[in-house]
Structures are given as C-alpha cells and as structure tokens.
Amino acid sequence: MSDALPTFLDERVRVLIGDITTHDVTAIVNAANSTLLGGGGVDGAIHRIGGPQIYAECKQIRETTHPNGLPTGEAVITTGGNLAAQYVIHTVGPIYGRNPAREAELLAACYDNSLRIARQYAVLSIAFPSISTGAFGYPKPAAAAISSRAIRDFLTTDNQIREVRLVFFHPSDARVFLEYQEFE
Ligand code: APR
Numbered sequence: 001m002s003d004a005l006p007t008f009l010d011e012r013v014r015v016l017i018g019d020i021t022t023h024d025v026t027a028i029v030n031a032a033n034s035t036l037l038g039g040g041g042v043d044g045a046i047h048r049i050g051g052p053q054i055y056a057e058c059k060q061i062r063e064t065t066h067p068n069g070l071p072t073g074e075a076v077i078t079t080g081g082n083l084a085a086q087y088v089i090h091t092v093g094p095i096y097g098r099n100p101a102r103e104a105e106l107l108a109a110c111y112d113n114s115l116r117i118a119r120q121y122a123v124l125s126i127a128f129p130s131i132s133t134g135a136f137g138y139p140k141p142a143a144a145a146i147s148s149r150a151i152r153d154f155l156t157t158d159n160q161i162r163e164v165r166l167v168f169f170h171p172s173d174a175r176v177f178l179e180y181q182e183f184e
Contacts, residue, residue, distance in 0.1 A: 005174060008148075008183035009155055013164045017174050020167040021049040024084040025125040027077070029114045031132065032090040034069035036062055036076070042129040046088055050081035054088055072099075073109035077117050087121060089114045093132030096139065104146050107132055111150035118161060125163040130173060140173060144180035152183055 005015040020028055020042060031042040036058040038047045047055055057078035062069070070076060075091040091114050094106040110131050118126050131147070132138035151164055168174040 006178065008181070009152065012155055012162065013151060013166065013183060015166050015168070015174055015178060017168050017171050019045065019169065020127050020129050021045050021083060023127045023165060023167060025127045025163070025165060026085060026123040027087040027089050027118050027121070027126045028080065028083060028085040029075075029126065029128045029131070030088050030090045031129050031134065031136075032070065032092050034071065034092050036066070036070050036090055039135075041134045046083070050083045050088060053079050053081040058090065073106040073113065075110065075113040075117050077121060085127070087123065089117055089126070091131065093136050093138065096132065096137040103138070104142070107138060107143060107146045108150040111147050112154055115151070115154045115158070115161065115164075119158060123161060125165070126161060127165040127167050129167055129169075130177070133173070140176045141180040144177040145182050148177075148181040148183045 007014050028046065030046045033039050038044065038055065061076050070092050072092045072094050075089050077087050077089050080086050080088050091110040093110050094103040096103060130143060133140050133143045168177060
C-alpha cells in the first residue's frame with residue numbers, strides 16, 4: 001500500500017505508512033516533549049527500540065546546553081542508538097491550543113530546524129513523523145498544510161538532502177495528509 005503513495009518535489013519527498021523506527025534513513029525525527037526524557041507515541045517507540053544511549057545523550061543535553069528543556073519549535077540531535085538510523089533529531093511540537101497565535105509558526109519551525117540540523121550533519125535521508133498530531137492534538141489537515149509548506153520551502157534552498165520521508169502510522173492519517181498537503 002505505501003509504495004502506491006505519491007511522491008513530491010521530483011521524488012525527493014515520499015509519503016509512507018508504517019512504524020518510523022523501522023526506517024533505514026540517516027536520521028529519524030522524534031516528536032519529543034521539552035524534557036527530552038521520553039514519553040509515549042513516537043517518543044516512546046524511538047527510546048524503546050533505540051535503547052539507552054539515546055536517553056543518555058538526551059540527558060547530557062539537558063545537563064549542558066538545555067538545562068530548562070528544549071523549547072517548542074527547536075531541535076537537537078543524538079545518536080540513533082540501536083535504530084537503523086545513524087541519528088535521531090528530537091524536536092518539540094506545539095501543544096495545540098496552548099499558544100494559538102504562534103502554533104502554526106512553531107510547528108513549521110520543528111520541520112525547518114530539524115532539516116537545518118540534518119544539513120549541518122550531512123544527512124542525506126530523513127524521516128519525519130506527523131509532529132504534534134497525536135498527544136499534542138494538532139488538527140491533521142492544518143498540520144499537513146504547515147508541514148508540507150515548511151518542507152517545500154526548505155528543499156527549494158537545499159540540494160544536499162536527497163530524501164524526506166513522511167511516515168504515517170495509520171493509513172487514514174496518510175490520506176488526510178495527501179488531501180491537505182501543499183507541495184503542489
Ligand atoms: N511511527 C510513526 N508514527 C507514529 C508512531 C510510530 N512508531 N507512533 C505514533 N505515531 C504517530 C501518531 O499516530 C501521530 O500521528 O505520530 C504522530 C505524533 O503523535 P505523538 O507521538 O503523540 O506525538 P505528538 O502529538 O507530537 O505529542 C508529543 O507525546 O509521546 C509523547 O513524549 C511525547 O510528550 C510528547 C508528546
């Protein structure tokens with residue numbers, strides 16, 4: 001089913017269905033919370049499968065550069081641990097309704113900042129989950145428009161990152177994304 005899903009931007013962007021932790025890409029993006037110390041959803045899966053090294057590096061980030069936690073919209077990078085991916089890029093999405101005036105901008109920043117760090121680390125392929133659309137309650141149609149615009153805007157200025165995968169856990173989420181995406 002996932003192979004039949006369309007691609008965008010000269011096939012640099014692929015929409016797929018499944019568990020993001022199984023993807024063999026250079027970097028997987030984690031939908032974290034500001035503590036960086038784990039949680040449920042994608043966060044839980046990445047720590048469970050990726051193992052304690054990821055947690056250890058997140059803890060080190062909390063003890064050094066981000067003692068008060070990672071602010072919403074920002075991103076940091078750690079090892080991929082036992083995952084096939086070399087790196088995990090942790091970003092904190094907005095909690096829907098918490099800051100209505102800035103939530104769209106903050107969600108876009110999650111994608112943009114994750115791609116910026118990926119470029120800094122010479123990442124060639126990166127997989128994103130649908131940030132903030134689970135526990136953080138962001139409406140999927142609005143998130144689709146925001147994430148696709150942010151990814152499109154970044155990729156038009158970058159020619160290093162060869163592949164961006166958007167991995168949806170549920171087929172219905174992929175369908176909503178395809179209906180509301182603004183790649184084209
Ligand atoms: N692979 C791909 N997508 C997944 C996976 C997975 N293994 N697990 C969940 N998802 C999907 C969810 O269905 C949802 O569409 O990822 C999207 C994001 O959901 P969450 O993981 O709940 O992330 P978010 O909404 O950003 O909330 C973050 O939840 O897990 C906690 O610690 C995390 O506090 C943070 C909050």
